Amino acid sequence: MPDDFDKDVYPEPPRRTPVVEKQTSLPNIALILTKAWGFAVDAPVTVFREWIERQQAKRKFYYYHRVFRRVPDLTNCLEYDYPCQYEAEMQWRRDFKVDQEIIKIVQDRMKACQQREGESYMQNCRKEVELFKQTAKAYQSRYEDLGAHGGARQCLMKQKHRMMEERTRAAASTS
Amino acid sequence: MAGMSLLRAVAGFAGRFNTIRSGFVKGHFLKTPLQPNNAVVRHGHGKAMFVIKPTQFYDRRFLRLLTFYILLTGIPVTAFITFVNVFIGEAELAEIPEGHVPEYWEYYKHPITRWIVRNVLDPPEKDYEKMMAVIQIESEKAEMRGKQLEVRRLMRERGDGPWYFYETVDKNLIDHSPKSTPDN
Numbered sequence: 296m297p298d299d300f301d302k303d304v305y306p307e308p309p310r311r312t313p314v315v316e317k318q319t320s321l322p323n324i325a326l327i328l329t330k331a332w333g334f335a336v337d338a339p340v341t342v343f344r345e346w347i348e349r350q351q352a353k354r355k356f357y358y359y360h361r362v363f364r365r366v367p368d369l370t371n372c373l374e375y376d377y378p379c380q381y382e383a384e385m386q387w388r389r390d391f392k393v394d395q396e397i398i399k400i401v402q403d404r405m406k407a408c409q410q411r412e413g414e415s416y417m418q419n420c421r422k423e424v425e426l427f428k429q430t431a432k433a434y435q436s437r438y439e440d441l442g443a444h445g446g447a448r449q450c451l452m453k454q455k456h457r458m459m460e461e462r463t464r465a466a467a468s469t470s
Numbered sequence: 471m472a473g474m475s476l477l478r479a480v481a482g483f484a485g486r487f488n489t490i491r492s493g494f495v496k497g498h499f500l501k502t503p504l505q506p507n508n509a510v511v512r513h514g515h516g517k518a519m520f521v522i523k524p525t526q527f528y529d530r531r532f533l534r535l536l537t538f539y540i541l542l543t544g545i546p547v548t549a550f551i552t553f554v555n556v557f558i559g560e561a562e563l564a565e566i567p568e569g570h571v572p573e574y575w576e577y578y579k580h581p582i583t584r585w586i587v588r589n590v591l592d593p594p595e596k597d598y599e600k601m602m603a604v605i606q607i608e609s610e611k612a613e614m615r616g617k618q619l620e621v622r623r624l625m626r627e628r629g630d631g632p633w634y635f636y637e638t639v640d641k642n643l644i645d646h647s648p649k650s651t652p653d654n
Contacts, residue, residue: 351559358561358579359572377609378602385598 305407363389369447380447387447394434401430554581 317323366386372379405427408420436457441449558581566572574593575584592600625631 347556347559350557354558356561357564357576358584359564359566359577361577362566375609375613377605381602381605 304404306411308411369451384447387450391438394438398430398434401427551582 363386366382367379369380369383369387372383401423405420405423408423409416412419437450437453438445441453560579560581561576561584563579573588574595575588578584578587621631622633625633629635
């Protein structure tokens with residue numbers, strides 16, 4: 296079964312269901328249908344699921360998330376030291392995946408906020424939108440346009456160009 | 471006239487014998503004696519037609535055999551996977567406890583994946599080390615080849631190395647006897 300989401304990050308709006316005051320003598324069809332669904336589908340499925348969970352509770356076992364050690368970066372590798380470069384490349388790829396998941400989560404939060412607020416999303420979702428814009432800009436400046444064989448080397452070269460541009464801009468602004 | 475009626479009566483009587491004889495087959499009487507012009511016909515939904523259409527035998531045989539061979543392994547595999555999912559179930563996510571180093575298969579969720587990783591595949595650490603070993607060997611080979619090319623170039627250029635000269639015969643093998651005395 297899927298895990299429950301974090302209630303602080305994705306808050307639910309307060310409920311505004313009115314109190315039901317029956318004013319007709321007609322039967323409440325919605326209530327009848329809900330009860331029928333509950334008896335015909337919901338209850339048997341819940342009983343079956345609980346039986347399955349009881350069977351699975353007898354043989355419980357766990358899984359963990361892998362923790363990787365940090366290895367020297369590409370900047371700390373000699374030019375012809377290929378095993379060192381391989382380790383640095385693998386570490387860069389793991390960090391790349393982590394960054395992709397980070398930006399997916401930030402995007403999810405923004406989309407959830409927009410769905411939640413409905414028509415008034417532009418005022419109420421400012422924080423999420425700002426966070427997403429900053430994260431996307433950072434991700435773009437680091438990982439965009441690395442090419443099909445984009446790896447740690449290409450990313451490092453891109454960082455070098457970024458720093459060079461920053462330096463020329465700083466020099467141009469002071470002089 | 472009386473004779474005619476007598477003849478007719480006798481003919482009628484003889485006709486009854488004919489039906490008796492025709493109904494007497496193989497020592498038994500038929501329940502209804504054979505009546506040549508009275509066939510029993512059932513009137514069903516209409517006139518019975520012999521429809522001529524192409525055979526469906528081969529197509530239906532193919533589909534029958536296809537279902538048979540798919541279900542021959544499909545049903546046991548489905549039953550096995552269902553039992554594993556119902557009775558063993560997936561693993562739960564937990565924090566790594568202090569001082570416990572998990573085995574390499576304990577990082578996966580589904581029990582069948584865990585079994586495959588434990589019994590069939592190599593641990594990912596071993597795969598990593600195998601790749602690093604390949605890279606190390608190939609880098610050493612490339613280094614050796616580069617050095618050989620450089621050495622060859624330098625020896626050709628300078629001419630003072632063990633390569634790139636023509637071999638001469640050993641000096642001690644030369645027979646100096648024809649020229650050893652001045653009178654030969």
